[in-house]
Amino acid sequence: MTLLLARHGETVWHAENRYAGLSDVPLTPRGEEQARELAAWAATAGLTGVWASTLSRATITAAAGATAAGVPLNVDARLRELDFGQADGLTAAEMHERFPEARRAFEADPAASPLPGGEDPAAAARRFLDCLREIPDGRVLVVAHTTVIRLALCALVGLPLGAYRRAFPRLDNCAITEIDLKGAILRYNAPTSWSRP
Numbered sequence: 190m191t192l193l194l195a196r197h198g199e200t201v202w203h204a205e206n207r208y209a210g211l212s213d214v215p216l217t218p219r220g221e222e223q224a225r226e227l228a229a230w231a232a233t234a235g236l237t238g239v240w241a242s243t244l245s246r247a248t249i250t251a252a253a254g255a256t257a258a259g260v261p262l263n264v265d266a267r268l269r270e271l272d273f274g275q276a277d278g279l280t281a282a283e284m285h286e287r288f289p290e291a292r293r294a295f296e297a298d299p300a301a302s303p304l305p306g307g308e309d310p311a312a313a314a315r316r317f318l319d320c321l322r323e324i325p326d327g328r329v330l331v332v333a334h335t336t337v338i339r340l341a342l343c344a345l346v347g348l349p350l351g352a353y354r355r356a357f358p359r360l361d362n363c364a365i366t367e368i369d370l371k372g373a374i375l376r377y378n379a380p381t382s383w384s385r386p
Contacts, residue, residue: 191328192321193234194366196335197242197250198223203362207280209334210273210307213245220246223363227332228253230365230381236260237327240320242268242334250363251332258330267320270334271313274306300340300350310350314340322370335360345372 198220202209216224231239231254240263241251248264255262276284284292284304294302300310317337324331338360339353345368348356360366360378367376 190324190326190370192324192368192370193236193328193330194338194368195227195250195330195332195364196338196360196362197244197246197332198227199362200246202278205280207278208273208276208284208304209246210270210277211244212277216246216249220250220362224250224253227363227381228257231255231330232257234258234330235328236330238263238325238329239332240265240268240324240329241332242266242270244269244334247332247334251330254330254332263324265320267316268331268333269337271310271336271340272308273304274308276304276307298351299354310340310353311344313337314344314350317341318344318370338366342366342368342374342377345370346374347372 198216200209200214200220201217202214227250236258238260239251239255239258241247243264243266252262288305291305295304303309318341339357340350342357343350343353364378364380365376366378368374
């Protein structure tokens, strides 16, 4: 099986770098354009399926790709973003003002010190990978979210989860990360202009 992971299109919180966990944040016009670019790639990528998180920024992005590829869209809550708890909707600076010690602990080791009221990152990585393992064999696009994807990548290749911000410092909107569930990252954060199969 080939799994092609993509972060959803840009959202209205992107410019201020606000943490968007379970909040249902809409796409910007640029995010909608990124979804169309992903769909243009999907039309010729030989996909057998498209899966997405239940959050609208992912389902809207994925729906364009599913339509272009002529395959159904499958939605699963296990693909949703990490729940950031009390940090949801805040910037890093606002977190430093509201709960400075917790923010510093998170920066030192985000897996061992989730943000206040936030989800256990190990549980998030497990649920995400559990979902991926249940996807039928084929060439499948999975549209999800930056933090949970990076946590899952660490778990997949055996890196400490707390290293996700250093090991995978960024995931661009609608870029592709190709993985093998046996434990390999075949391509990371690639633009959709890379060659088709």
